[in-house]
Amino acid sequence: MIKPAGASSGAKNNINHMPPIRSSSMLFVLVLLSVLLLQLLFPWWIVVVIGFAAGLASPLPAWKKGLIVFSAIGLLWLGAALFITFTESAVLLPRIAALLQLPSPWMVFAVTVLIGAVPSSLAAVGGSWLVIR
């Protein structure tokens, strides 16, 4: 587990010499990159693990980390979904919408974003609550 080097010595999950991720944009980029990379190798729930790790790794406030993880993963998933939609054909979207009983094909994007972003940002908040600062 990753933890700020200067934090309380009582914590067990201490990995020394890891620089704290104090910058929001740095965390955002790190989450984005790790999702991009690990998503290719692991099932979808790797985003939840990454969210949790982000919660542990950064000294930023919990709500902020939650928001960063939510927006990073949400944007990434949305971006990937939009990219596919515009480079490939969109005929599957109304079918998936009907399958999931969604009123509009555009809701499929919302569902996609929420399923990626909600559990991972919850994991980020939970993760930061675990760490005592």
Place this chain on the structure above:
Amino acid sequence: MAIRISRGIRLLKAAALLVLTVLLTWALSTRIGIIPSLGHLVNPWQGFWQNMERDGVQDLVLDSEQLLSTVTVRYDERGVPHIFADNDYDLYFAQGLVTARDRLWQIDFQTRAAAGRMAEFIGPRAVNYDRAQRRLGMMYGAEINAAALGTDPRTALKVQAYADGFNAWLDQLKPRHYPVEFKIFDAEPEPFSPLGTALLLMNMSQTLSSGTRAHAQSNARALLSEEVYRLLYPDELPWTDPIIPPDQRWNFDPVAPATPDPGFVPAIVRDLPVSDRDPAIGSNSWAVDGSKSATGYPILASDPHLSVDLPSLWYETQLHSTGANNHLAYNRFLEDGSNTPADGAGTQSNDGKSRANIPGNTGFSTYGASLPGAPGVIIGFNEHVAWGVTNTGSNTLDVFEIEFRDEQRAEYLHDGEWKPVRQRIEKISVRGGKTVIDTVLYTHHGPITQPFGENIAPDRFPEGHALKWIAHQPGNNIFLAVYKFNRARNQDDFEKALHHFTNLPQNITYADRHGNISIGHFGLFPVRFFGQGSYISNGRDPAYDWTRFVPFEHLPRSFNPQRGFVSSANQAPATREYPYYLGSSYYGFSRGARINRILANSENISGNFFEKMLMDSYSLYAEKTLPFLLAELDDNIRNRKNPDPASAIYKMLKEWDYKFTADSPIALFYANWEQRLLQALWNPLMNSSDRYMVRPAATTTFRLLLDGEHDVIPEDVSETIVRTFRETVEEHVRRHGSDPAAWNYGRDRTAHISHLAMLPGFGRDDFIASGRSETINATGYSHAPSWRMVVELGPDVHARGHFPGGQTGNPGHPGYDRFVDDWAAGTFYDLHFWRGPADEPDQTASTLILKPKNR
């Protein structure tokens, strides 16, 4: 202290939130009931997004150690693969591969559905379906047929090559590119095998040859007086124009049937609901010779009517092989020890290694509709011949009453002896549940389909009866017939092929470039005494056993008839003068007589004329019945002063041209009225006891009405006609409004194409088409012409066709349902029959190159 407490609370909150997160993540990763695993389904890296494809087929190069030579596959602009190979193995390997590329999920799903393995996909809800499939002997029959496939090197090689090609595609496919249905069902595709091909044959047999009315007819015969029974259920339906022209003479000595014990009266079968097969499952096929065609050469049409689903039943393809490396392919295949023929139950094991049947290094090229999962072209043509098929209503499945010795059911009585009952153990894996083990009892007739004391498929067969089904008959290799059809160059070749067309009886239409046309009723038909198989059979009496079959030379056939055409539309194959009894359960006259009427009255026929004929929605049945019905209404309606919906409808019916065209305002009214009338006339009698009966045929009913034989109908005919007319008017106005100008048959009848697994949104709910089951264009609600094909033979073969779907089975590809609207509107496509890999190069939309890889 305060810090500790707040730290404790904080940890507690964290723990609660993380538990919630883990639960949520778990829920999103798990299929719960029918709700898919949403995390897997919607994530853009592995989920359905990866199934979204742009139009067209991607160019691709693959290699395989199994190939002998390079195979070129050219896709045309409709996504039809044209496969060019130099030997049978590579050819069918490529067919398996390209079919898997487009229809992987369909093949996997249909194979499991046929085998009774749905519970492993769906869960405990599907256990009864699976048990019913197993108890019908689907797996049992597949094993028998797989063994038969293995007995000839040609079919053994082709099914193995097809499976190898399928598996080569699957092996290189990344899980994120698995068809979307696997993601929805949270399942994995499994490798294909020759058993899968045999299962798909069983699936076709189940659709086409597993029907019987034996129990309904036995009940009706027991309930009704002999005279009434004969009137309601005549051996021949009225007005039928049989497949073989009535002037045909039968110059042979027929094999005599056995004589049954005349005292046998089957026990009454109760508790089965009234159900009947869908009359839209049927087919047309016809051909004219040069005397009637504009080209001077034969023209052939075929359109099998089956359940129309997405992905489509059919897959279009051209198979082309020079045959130059056939010897190499067969030598390698036969030397490979792993290709020993499967040893199926009850099969005489011929030597599968026989080298006598290795084909020479000769080429062929064929085009047509293939069935995903089965190598070869099922309905199609080559440069010499064309062939079409329609289903037969002859008896193909008999129901036997069995006398067991005691409650142990270890022995049954047959031919005066107690014979042992065999047991077959069926293991059904259940998703999220324990494996179900079902013991199915088998007599020498076949399986006991409905178990004792439970109802697993209540609409099918009576409890404790055994089935004898042609699909279970050992030693038949219909795929050898298909192999030979594809390569036939003339009537002789085709004739040899027909000898193998045994275990899925069909009417087969044939035409060739040499000017010949023919039709026949092909398959294994037991030599039956009159009525045998049409009622419940006596399982004790060997006279009912299928011991002898109608010799091939005695089958009902017609070659180059004087009238210049041959046709079939599921009607009786021949008049009662034909010396063998085949069955009594054929289709009504309407389609067949309409086809014959048109062909008899037409000259200079073109392929285009056949296309229009295939789209013909004129109902001879309506022509015959409506004037009578309207005459009955006359006094009630005609003299009315006030215009009301009833008189407006009456007037429209009077003026109707009997065509079920999509834009007809009145066709739907007639259809609904006719249905309501038949129900009203017969339901009181059908429901008068708890005995299961099927109501008399519609044409029989009208034969009685038109001939004034109203006494046998328990209801007051005139009153019922008037009453049902009024009821239909009321309902029609309620449903479709009171403005007749706004009524529209095509729209109002809401015909649909379902997804194979009934996934909402994955079918087509909105297609608008003309036709009804009794018109040549037999487009019903869920069954319809599933592959329309017209072939003009001659020095250069020309063919046109279409089917309701698309080549790709991927719902994320624009081609998935692309042909539906053209199919519904009657727009045909040119079928590109390419002479070689370089023919019409500008028509190639994309290519797939399959290369051999050095071992």
